[in-house]
Amino acid sequence: MSADDHRARTPPRASATFDQYAIAEIHRAASTGIYDIRGFGAKRKLPHFDDLLFLGASISRYPLEGYRERCGTDVTLGARHARKPITLQIPITIAGMSFGSLSANAKEALGRGASLAGTSTTTGDGGMTVEEREHSKTLVYQVLPSRYGMEPDQLRKADAIEIVVGQGAKPGGGGMLLGQKISKRVADMRTLPEGIDQRSPCRHPDWTGPDDLEIKINELREITDWEKPIYVKVGAARPYYDTALAVKSGADVVVLDGMQGGTAATQDVFIEHVGIPTLAAIRPAVQALIDLDMHRKVQLIVSGGIRNGADVAKALALGADAVSIGTAALIALGDNDPRYEDEYRKLGTTAGCYDDWHEGRDPAGITTQDPELVKRLDPVAAGRRLANYLSVLALEAQTIARACGKSHLHNLEPEDLVALTMESAAMAQVPLAGTSWIPGKSG
């Protein structure tokens, strides 16, 4: 073969459609006959807060002095109907995650970290553990379709109630907790046989639509003597109508979870292909509140892919009252820590990519019920890490807000933002950077 023949040959060319991941997944599906289940949230590239920038102050905008002038971060939730609304020092809450999917130490660490930072944490499927109530100054109690582990006494011990209609990772989907994580304690809390694969329903057992939801909310208010703020959590799908219907049903707070929001165990196809990105969900939800004259009266908490203070500031600038973090909180505790790299390799993955949270073999002791692995997570130290992280989020958001001349994070507004791409400009309804053009808005 001559040198010319070599040059005439085309190099191997990977298909953009059938890329390496797609081919491997077809092989895996053909080999096992079962879909892939995993934790974490959507991993595909999506329009997100990174596609937005703050403009900062200029001749026409007056900035605040970084280390001298106050920039408030507090938020009050639930004043619409509750006799005892809650006030948080920072507008960053810890999202609902269950004992069962997480270890007791992890739940305790979340409570400790949130309390140190002056914010709330949230229960999950399986009810309230003693550890998390003891260590959570402000605890939100989830009422989920499964009602696993729920108790009226726990409801009364909570500081707020969150009715979960859906979550961003799987709007329209139920939950699952595979047998390896159904320890005796988890089974007892859920009234289930030990070691079985537990399926959580996708619909509530005793209400089916917005009219019923209104009556359900009133029942919960009656049971708790109208003390507790009642949140309604929805996965981002039809945010305008879901927000409007939640408000109509009497919610004090709407929690809106975008598709980057995490899950303990869901089909990969569900995580990646159902729901809409957080960025696309916020403005329609805020618009619904404005149209009902309920913006800032019913609070909006946004979650799904919040990683840093810039994300916090951008969500608030788009109209949210607070944000919520789940995946980021677990990472702060120590999830996907490179110090466990050798063990991640044994599990067929690597630090930064570990998402088999459903298997219960988490080297960091967070998404597991294995007593030996659980011991690895010191709830005091992990709680401190979470508190540090929450503090950084708040400080970063304040830094940006001061640069925009805002004396409170809630004074951030869409006018402070521009978009880097047409997609994000359209979704966030802010101008493309360097232009006054908002796709779909200004001709």
Added chain:
Amino acid sequence: MVTASSIARASRNSVLDLAAISLREVNQLLHDTDSGDFLIRNPRGAHSLACGLDGDMSVTIDGHVGYYCAGMNKRASVIVNGNAGTGLAEYMMSGFVHVKGDASQSAGATGCGGLLVIDGNASARCGIALRGLDIVVKGSVGHMSAFMAQAGSMVILGDTGDALGDSLYEARLFVRGSVKSLGSDCVQKEMRDEHKAVLRRLLDDAGVSGVDVAEFKRYGSARNLYHFHVDNAGQY
């Protein structure tokens, strides 16, 4: 004028008239009390009546009630001289709830303990996600009853709708009449002496006499869906 404070001073053996005082006031009084006998008049289909009770009290409601009557009940005895709406005694923890008429959908949903007796019929999803409550329905039940029921017993003296006990866990179902169809993983099981004893006790507790336990069939979980397996995918 009747106020919450005046109600709070009322005796433990009170007549509470919903034509004169609000639902909030009635429920608050019952929450602030841990014993006594109460008669509630003019419920007029009120939702969430006598919900969240926690006390050794007896509450009789003269008339029809709306959604979630006796929801999350603990220890109390609640008797409804009428029909009940959706979610009767949902998430009941203990005590006794007795409806003299019919009950709408999701009666006893996710109930954890105690005894619920319905003299008439119950609609769809009766005993859905049951987890320890015992339910006796003297009439018939609608479709998807005992869906995903985990623990406790359901006794149905009449017939059932479609998909009884779909995706059942460890709850026990006793049916005297016909079963229109069984749901996934629900099968008829042998009625042994221990089951007959349980059934007899439940019938006695519900005030059912003159009925032979031999007239009932028992249904339970085949436990084939306890662990996800691709070969069972068609059943999910």
